[in-house]
Amino acid sequence: MSTATAAPTGQRRDWSATLRGALSLRETPVLVALVLLVLATWLVNPRFLAAQGVKDLLLNATIAMMMAAGQSLIITTKSVDLSVGSVLGICAFTTGYVFAEHPGTPIALVFVIGTLVGAALGAVNGLLATWAKVPAMVITLGTLYAFRGTLNWWAGSKQYFAGDRPQAFGDLGVATIVGIPLLTVLALVVIAIVSLYQYFARSGRDLYAIGSDPAAAKVYGIPVGRRVLTAFIANGALVGLAGVLYASRFNSVGATTGTGMELDIVAACVVGGVAIVGGVGTAYGAAIGALLLTTITSALTAVGVDKFWQKAVVGALIIVAIVIDRVATISRQSQLRKKGGAA
């Protein structure tokens, strides 16, 4: 277990210890990278940090950040959910459908509907994975196709456009509070709640125990099946909410909405310090990872790098992030060994 997931001790620590603790957090490198990237880009092109630029950047990242936060719940339990792109598509299309077929539906209700649809689809994944005792990766690979096909069958070639939705709902996608887009504020609140749950709640701590060693967690008395199912439902709900935000933010939703997102989201988690082998990582780390990946693309555009290089740079960054994480883990373990603690 890393320091990032160590339980809070509650005793007052002096300032330098706090600093050392902050530096040894798994989320620190990615945060530093994000700050350096923004600074460097700003020095090259000051317009990068203009109000409109920041707003667009945050809006583009919001959906991926929420999905990465949800995915972190799953990956910490040693599973992975590959169906998130399809779930997002279904929830975004549902939003469009509700507004188009039942005009006058309150906006708050639409948010609830989208979230519930997502949670239901997450429950399907979770039930199949926990009940059949097969790796979640295989089940969610299956539901990736099954959900996408269902959406195709339902949507066909139909698309819902911004014009089909009430003005107020579309305005959510552009409204700001102190320069931060409203949707982003909403996402940040949700991510904060998830992070606090992971850090303080007993069932949240259980997720790390399950990811570190499922067999030991079972022996210890943690209801592994129920916890993993809960993680899947929570992730589904977050993706559902992200789907509603998608419908508010983007012009059209259709059968192909969200295709191919799944691996980007997993990549964001990996960059944000969520170890793919489970047991380690936080929702806010994953969200920072998603923000970093989105920012890279914008930053490269801002400094005038050829757009064909962007994807390669993102790929290289993912590799670098994994290597840095590995090096940090090894050094941490050797330090622990020197101290005489358990490695």
Added chain:
Amino acid sequence: MSSPTKPTRTRSSRHTTSGGKDAGTSSAGPLGGDLLGRLLRSRDTHMSVVLVAVILLASWMVPRFLQARTMTFLLMDVVAILLMALPMTLVMVAADIDLSVASTAGLSSAALGVMVEGGVPFWAAIGVCLVIGVACGAFNGVMTAYVGLPALAVTIGTLALYRGLALVVIGDRAVANFPEWATGFVTSTIGGTGIPWISIPLALIVLLFWLLLHRTPWGRQVFALGHSLEAARFVGIDTRRTRALALVLSGLMASVAGIFWTLRYSSARSDNAEGLELTVIAAIVFGGVSVFGGKGSIWGSVCGVFTVGVINYALRLDRVPDVVLVTITGLLLIFSVVAPSLVDAWKQWRHRAKVAARAAAPTPRTGAASA
């Protein structure tokens, strides 16, 4: 599980711990019977039966399925997936995974296009593409086996990296001026049979991979380290080299798939074969490969790829829209992994019912009515 008292064996698609060994030891059936029993219970046999059933069903439901043209187009459709599925089987049996195969294919396609356009001799260009594939696989292999990073994380990274390099190489252009004889060969058929020429090298490649995994010491090593990396290391297997080699093979075959794709559609683009990695994994998991490693076979993977291919092709002939096809792929995959659990659950329930009946009535045949 208790030792079964009655020799009736339900044919489940999973070896239960008791069912696998009771024949041929104490009950001393002839060896042939044991072999037959084992054959009936093996996953490969099941997959073959499924494939034959799907072909028969397709012929019966879709009259136009039974044409020479079917052979041609069906094979054309599965070649790229099969080329990636064979090494992917090795990689997954070794408990790793390679998500970068489709991107490697895209990169080799882009490279081929740019080189042919620039006037590089065709065979030299093919050679360079194969080297690129090996290099991509080697990078995955070194990062995974020697640096010790999880294959899933590494290959998600290289999935983006190699696809990005494909974009760098060719941009958003498409190159289409390939030599006539090369694109012609890829799509030509043997006489009037409808069997594509390409199926001969393909059959050879399948045979090679089958020999490699099931008939060589190296193949045994792959299974061993898929079961337990620690144990394999203690036995003296060079686990790092074995894992890296599997990933190198994966990269090599992915570039072959990319070359085939380019010639088949006479088009080199950066987004060729995009998203195919999950299709490949779905097909071979359906064919019996375990994501945890240590389980799987070349024949099973071949059957898996062809089963999905036949279903998709038949439905497309029947004018079922493409959109429904993905649903069926997904449901097949889910059902194939959930089925063993279903069978187990049913067996346990029956076993519990029996025990309950016995407990309720010490004298048999009276409590049976209530159970």
